[in-house]
Amino acid sequence: MRKSVIFSVLFFCSIIVLAQSFWGGDTLSPKEVKVRWGQKELNFKKFKEGSTSEKASMAYSIIKDSKLLGKSVKFIRENLGDPDGFYFIDSYPAYIIQQGKNHEEETWQIVFKLNEKYNVREIIVHKNCCD
Amino acid sequence: MSFKHIIFLIFFVSIQSKSDECTDWITKLGIQDKSNCIPKCLSAETDLSTFTCPDKCQFLCEKTNESDTEYNLLKTYGLTEKEISYCNNNKIKCLQGYRLSWKAEKLCLTIYPQSSTNDESDACRHYTWSILMTKKIGLDSAESILNAHEDNPIEPENEKAMDLANNRLGLLFFSKFKTKNLTDEEILNSFKKQLKENKLIILKPKYKKTGGLP
Numbered sequence: 504m505r506k507s508v509i510f511s512v513l514f515f516c517s518i519i520v521l522a523q524s525f526w527g528g529d530t531l532s533p534k535e536v537k538v539r540w541g542q543k544e545l546n547f548k549k550f551k552e553g554s555t556s557e558k559a560s561m562a563y564s565i566i567k568d569s570k571l572l573g574k575s576v577k578f579i580r581e582n583l584g585d586p587d588g589f590y591f592i593d594s595y596p597a598y599i600i601q602q603g604k605n606h607e608e609e610t611w612q613i614v615f616k617l618n619e620k621y622n623v624r625e626i627i628v629h630k631n632c633c634d
Numbered sequence: 635m636s637f638k639h640i641i642f643l644i645f646f647v648s649i650q651s652k653s654d655e656c657t658d659w660i661t662k663l664g665i666q667d668k669s670n671c672i673p674k675c676l677s678a679e680t681d682l683s684t685f686t687c688p689d690k691c692q693f694l695c696e697k698t699n700e701s702d703t704e705y706n707l708l709k710t711y712g713l714t715e716k717e718i719s720y721c722n723n724n725k726i727k728c729l730q731g732y733r734l735s736w737k738a739e740k741l742c743l744t745i746y747p748q749s750s751t752n753d754e755s756d757a758c759r760h761y762t763w764s765i766l767m768t769k770k771i772g773l774d775s776a777e778s779i780l781n782a783h784e785d786n787p788i789e790p791e792n793e794k795a796m797d798l799a800n801n802r803l804g805l806l807f808f809s810k811f812k813t814k815n816l817t818d819e820e821i822l823n824s825f826k827k828q829l830k831e832n833k834l835i836i837l838k839p840k841y842k843k844t845g846g847l848p
Contacts, residue, residue: 576788589749589756591736593797594712594786603747605848610748617712621788632748 528590529630531611536628537563540600550598551584559600562613566626576621588612588631594621599631606633656687660694661726671695716782724778727771731779734770738763741818745826747848752793752837754846757800758825761834764804765821777805792837799835803828 531539540559545568550558565571571579579596580586588597594617601611610631618624663678665671675691687694713721721728739749742758749755760780767776780801784794807824808816828834829846841847 586751589739589751589759592712592783593751593789593793594714597751599748599750605747606743608747632743 531628533563533566536566542567547582551582555599555602558598558613559611562600562628565613566628571615571626572623574623576615576617576623579615579623588614590614590616590629590631597629597631600628603632609633655683656690656694658726658730659684659687661729665695668695714782714785714787716785717779720778720782724775727775728779730771731767731776734766735759735763738766741822745822745847750840752796753840754829754834754836757796757829757834757836760797760800761804761807761825761828762821764801765808765816765824768805768808769816773805773809780805796835796837803833 540556540562542563543560545561545564550561576594576596583596583598586596586598588599590597590612595614597612597614599610599612601609603610610633612629612631614627614629615623616625616627659678659680660675663674665674672691672695675695676688678688680687717728738759741762742755743749745758746755749759764776764780767779771779781798784798784801786794789797807828825834826847834846836846839846
């Protein structure tokens with residue numbers, strides 16, 4: 504009985520993990536973002552004009568500092584530049600922060616998920632490629 | 635975990651890889667009362683492609699609950715108003731269509747190292763998606779979804795124009811060949827051919843020097 508319960512729990516946990524992975528793709532927690540790329544303060548000009556590594560260094564600040572939440576897509580594009588990533592649909596601005604040269608190298612992006620009024624409701628760091 | 639449990643796990647995982655036909659079949663049954671799903675599923679009519687589906691009623695009924703969740707989750711991924719309106723009236727085709735958009739991205743990621751915007755990978759996604767959808771749900775439905783998808787008030791006009799043009803190219807390609815036996819490889823090869831012939835619209839090409847390919 505006990506083994507059946509453990510098995511069932513493990514099975515359903517794996518389904519949940521698979522579903523989350525399918526529906527959102529691989530993402531990083533703020534802590535993981537900080538460990539990977541550091542925590543430079545957000546500077547709009549530097550982000551807009553900087554390299555992917557420059558953008559990556561500001562990813563943690565963007566996530567933790569909630570001042571971009573609620574902002575419009577127009578604001579995001581004006582201040583962070585034209586998006587160059589892609590997350591499920593064209594509407595969500597996504598910016599590549601680590602670019603793999605081929606399928607063996609990971610590509611990560613910071614994504615601004617929008618609400619029905621096209622304002623930012625959530626910011627995540629997502630693996631653009633590859634599984 | 636014992637060997638018996640491992641076998642159970644493998645058994646359940648193998649059930650997960652059932653065909654799309656059974657998912658479509660049970661969705662079409664339109665069973666509203668989820669508590670009555672299994673009896674209705676067991677007694678529903680089948681055809682040559684769905685005759686094995688009643689064997690999987692328990693799983694399919696659980697999956698139907700997931701599809702409702704899937705549909706609700708789909709709506710959280712920023713569909714336009716026209717998309718939501720279309721999907722509310724055409725749930726099956728909507729879900730089929732958007733599953734194919736994820737397939738299109740995966741196919742294009744076999745060519746490109748990442749999914750980007752306004753470059754060749756973007757053109758690939760739109761072109762491939764339009765063909766996959768036309769193949770699966772027909773030209774009219776594919777066109778409805780594609781146009782509804784582009785009815786996005788926040789998308790810049792030039793980006794919208796690029797997407798619409800590449801969608802159109804995919805629809806035209808399928809209309810010309812009119813074969814449902816088109817493989818994924820053939821679709822990607824047709825994309826590469828369109829690239830070579832400069833027929834796709836690409837606002838920010840990344841691979842101009844190499845003919846549009848990495």
